[in-house]
Amino acid sequence: MNTRHTTLTIVAAAAIAAALAGCNTTADTGPITSATKTATSSTTAPAIPTAATSTTVDPAAKEAQDRQAAELVWRQFNGLIGTLESLPSDQVDAAINAVAVDPTATRMRDENAKFRGEHKAGYGQIIPYISWPQPIDGKDTAVLSDCQDGSQAGVLDTKTGFKLTVGTPNTPVRGTLRRTPQGWKVATGELVQGATCTPGK
Secondary structure, three states: OOOEEEOOOOOOOHHHHHHHOOEEOOOOOOEOOOOOOOOOOOOOOOOOOOHHHOOOOOHHHHHHHHHHHHHHHHHHHHHHHOOHHHOOHHHHHHHHHOOEOOOHHHHHHHHHHHHHHOOEEEEEOOEOOEEOOOOOOOOOEEEEEEEEEOOOEEEEEOOOOEEOOOOOOOEEEEEEEEEEOOEEEEEEEEEOOOOOOOOOO
């Protein structure tokens, strides 16, 4: 670790970056314990559409549904960052696959193995503040912005319980999620270099 404002290569994923980018290694040395119409029997009477036969989805409602689902997975992904190393090793793959796809999934697995070997683990909670720079518009890729507060999260030494790093309170991150048959998954994430943000605004 460098001494100040160190960007760790934990994962090239947004939530990891928020917790660990800009780390201050001296911040704390204390331990932390069917659109269908049905024909009538009459050849002269017009078909009468019913609510049950219409599958048209309002575009605004569809957008809201997609955003809500994508945000949920993004938050779950962020929550996994601080707890992954505490999981039994045989549960790691399933936990990662539930929220991420490659390349992020592979990077998370690799970094988790590295951390376990170095007796390190994430701690704390990353608080996301999500906004949408562009609509999903029914596509299979969603791009969101997140001004993350990672000031209560970072990396610790699992042997001593001492904090090794502390995150920053205003980390601008861009996340890309992919629609899969199992729902939205985090595909990539990156720090927005040279940018600043204010959480909640």
